[in-house]
Amino acid sequence: xxxxxxxxxxxxxxxxxxxxxxxxxxxxxxxxxxxxxxxxxxxxxxxxxxxxxxxxxxxxxxxxxxxxxxxxxxxxxxxxxxxxxxxxxxxxxxxxxxxxxxxxxxxxxxxxxxxxxxxxxxxxxxxxxxxxxxxxxxxxxxxxxxxxxxxxxxxxxxxxxxxxxxxxxxxxxxxxxxxxxx
Numbered sequence: 227x228x229x230x231x232x233x234x235x236x237x238x239x240x241x242x243x244x245x246x247x248x249x250x251x252x253x254x255x256x257x258x259x260x261x262x263x264x265x266x267x268x269x270x271x272x273x274x275x276x277x278x279x280x281x282x283x284x285x286x287x288x289x290x291x292x293x294x295x296x297x298x299x300x301x302x303x304x305x306x307x308x309x310x311x312x313x314x315x316x317x318x319x320x321x322x323x324x325x326x327x328x329x330x331x332x333x334x335x336x337x338x339x340x341x342x343x344x345x346x347x348x349x350x351x352x353x354x355x356x357x358x359x360x361x362x363x364x365x366x367x368x369x370x371x372x373x374x375x376x377x378x379x380x381x382x383x384x385x386x387x388x389x390x391x392x393x394x395x396x397x398x399x400x401x402x403x404x405x406x407x408x
Contacts, residue, residue, distance in 0.1 A: 312378025323368035333361035
């Protein structure tokens with residue numbers, strides 16, 4: 227049951243991405259854009275209350291690239307879990323999301339220049355402390371997920387790993403709800 231759900235979720239995410247990319251010329255996409263604009267007109271009190279994080283252009287590009295990579299990693303993790311491959315899911319999380327991943331360097335307290343170059347320390351100096359803390363939480367949860375996913379044997383219980391993966395996504399959502407890059 228869980229495998230079928232994970233497979234459906236991974237397929238749904240993939241189809242959504244394909245539809246979003248392929249649908250740029252589609253009348254439905256234009257209709258949805260129009261509907262969103264109409265919604266914004268009808269709800270003038272709605273405004274983006276997230277804190278703006280002003281990063282120099284190279285840092286902004288770097289951070290956005292990392293965030294897209296994180297989303298791609300989660301999609302790949304879901305696909306691995308849908309196949310029942312906890313080891314592969316753990317490997318993806320370790321390499322791309324965990325505390326040992328390159329993306330975690332800027333979120334670590336007192337980030338310094340090091341094996342990942344100067345960029346993490348420079349990014350850390352521009353991020354609000356609370357934003358860095360949310361990023362750190364995400365990377366810590368990803369490490370916990372990797373540990374749980376590595377324990378999944380053939381036909382094993384995925385629930386502990388899924389619970390940790392849920393915490394990863396919740397940390398991402400909390401950060402995106404609080405901050406925006408401009």
